[in-house]
Amino acid sequence: MTITQRIFQEKRRLILPLVIAVIANVVAYAVVVFPLGRQVAAAEQEMQNQRDVLRRARQDFELARATVTGKQQADISLRRFYTDVLPPSSSAAQRVTYLRLAQLARDANVHLERGANAITHEKNSTLSKVSTSYTLSGEYRDVRGFIYSLETAPEFVVLENVALSSDQQSQRGLSVQIEVATYFRSSDGS
Amino acid sequence: MLRTNLSTRPFYNERAVHALLGLAALVVFAVSAWQIQRIVTLSRHKTELNAAITRDRNEVASLAQQAGNVRRGLNQQDLKLIAAEAREANQLIAQRTFSWTALFNELESTLPPDVMLISIHPDIKEGKTNVAMEIQGRRTEDIVDFFDRLEKTGHFRDVTWSQETVTDDGLLRQAMNAVYVPEPAGGRS
Numbered sequence: 001m002t003i004t005q006r007i008f009q010e011k012r013r014l015i016l017p018l019v020i021a022v023i024a025n026v027v028a029y030a031v032v033v034f035p036l037g038r039q040v041a042a043a044e045q046e047m048q049n050q051r052d053v054l055r056r057a058r059q060d061f062e063l064a065r066a067t068v069t070g071k072q073q074a075d076i077s078l079r080r081f082y083t084d085v086l087p088p089s090s091s092a093a094q095r096v097t098y099l100r101l102a103q104l105a106r107d108a109n110v111h112l113e114r115g116a117n118a119i120t121h122e123k124n125s126t127l128s129k130v131s132t133s134y135t136l137s138g139e140y141r142d143v144r145g146f147i148y149s150l151e152t153a154p155e156f157v158v159l160e161n162v163a164l165s166s167d168q169q170s171q172r173g174l175s176v177q178i179e180v181a182t183y184f185r186s187s188d189g190s
Numbered sequence: 191m192l193r194t195n196l197s198t199r200p201f202y203n204e205r206a207v208h209a210l211l212g213l214a215a216l217v218v219f220a221v222s223a224w225q226i227q228r229i230v231t232l233s234r235h236k237t238e239l240n241a242a243i244t245r246d247r248n249e250v251a252s253l254a255q256q257a258g259n260v261r262r263g264l265n266q267q268d269l270k271l272i273a274a275e276a277r278e279a280n281q282l283i284a285q286r287t288f289s290w291t292a293l294f295n296e297l298e299s300t301l302p303p304d305v306m307l308i309s310i311h312p313d314i315k316e317g318k319t320n321v322a323m324e325i326q327g328r329r330t331e332d333i334v335d336f337f338d339r340l341e342k343t344g345h346f347r348d349v350t351w352s353q354e355t356v357t358d359d360g361l362l363r364q365a366m367n368a369v370y371v372p373e374p375a376g377g378r379s
Contacts, residue, residue: 003200003202006202007202007207011207011211014211015211018211018214018215018218021215021218021222022218024222025218025221025222025225028225028229029225032225032229033225033228033229033232036228036229036232036233036236037228037232039232039236040232040235040236040239043236043239043240043243044239046239046243047239047242047243047246050242050243050246050247050250051246053246053250054246054249054250054253057249057250057253057254057257058253060253060254060257061253061254061256061257061260063257064256064257064260064261065260067260067261067264067269068260068263068264071264071268071269071272074272074273074275074276075272077276077279078272078275078276078279081279081283124274125274125278126275127278127282144291144294147290147291147294148290148291151288151289151290151291156282156286157286158282158285158286159288159290160285160311161309161310161311162290162309162310162311163308163309163310163311163324164306164307164308164309183282
């Protein structure tokens with residue numbers, strides 16, 4: 001019997017529990033600790049994914065709320081635009097393109113020689129358009145002054161087109177044809 | 191001298207064996223303690239993670255339901271109508287705030303002496319301003335010079351002509367288009 005065999009023989013009451021404890025530790029690591037570590041890693045990954053899903057859900061909810069808020073704000077702004085900025089009716093719109101333009105022309109020392117007026121309704125729109133074309137005459141700087149006063153006037157008037165009229169030089173200087181437009185909410189669209 | 195060991199059980203260092211066994215027991219104990227601590231920590235962490243996942247899932251479900259309720263409360267037809275109205279209003283506001291004076295200033299400073307502006311029509315769509323113009327000049331060189339001058343201002347690009355006629359007086363009358371990029375309000379000192 002070698003010395004080692006003798007030591008194992010004589011100390012087996014101490015060695016055996018130690019060997020059992022080592023085997024138990026290995027089994028515990030293989031069966032419990034390692035799989036548990038894997039499960040925790042998987043749970044961490046899943047939680048991360050779930051956080052992303054939650055973040056997207058929060059964004060989606062905020063977007064839905066923002067849509068409602070945006071719709072309400074747009075609605076208020078549009079009502080204000082239709083009632084406070086645009087002329088309220090066709091007669092008010094025609095006053096802008098007829099009376100107001102005549103006043104501005106007089107102030108700018110240009111002469112409105114002839115005009116034409118038309119009301120059209122845009123398809124898929126709640127707005128009607130009052131288009132007015134005028135032939136006006138005056139000195140170049142006065143025509144420029146008239147255009148400036150038109151674009152800085154508080155009324156909602158859009159200057160759409162400016163052209164020298166066919167008789168480019170009239171007795172009063174330059175002859176210019178302008179097309180202006182304003183809009184109002186049609187009664188059937190309000 | 192007698193060198194033979196006559197004892198039936200030869201001596202070995204029993205204290206060293208005990209020390210080694212004690213050390214091994216200590217290591218096994220330490221590893222066992224680490225494993226137990228690890229199991230407790232991991233189990234607790236896993237429980238917390240599962241609780242957080244469940245909480246997040248519930249919140250996702252709740253948010254999805256709330257978003258659905260909010261959207262169901264919206265009339266999609268109304269929404270489309272308001273979007274179209276807002277687009278139209280913005281378009282009109284852009285046309286109204288367009289500065290003809292600034293445009294005329296630009297053109298005045300670029301028109302060569304022998305080129306005359308006949309008509310001008312800006313068209314503003316989706317924030318882009320296309321200016322259709324009719325000009326009249328004596329020679330092709332004058333008109334090309336006008337094109338060059340326009341582009342040099344930096345406020346006109348893609349200057350193209352679409353139609354040219356010769357008037358009874360022998361003048362060249364040309365329809366042209368350009369993309370106009372006005373100087374931002376307050377850009378000039």
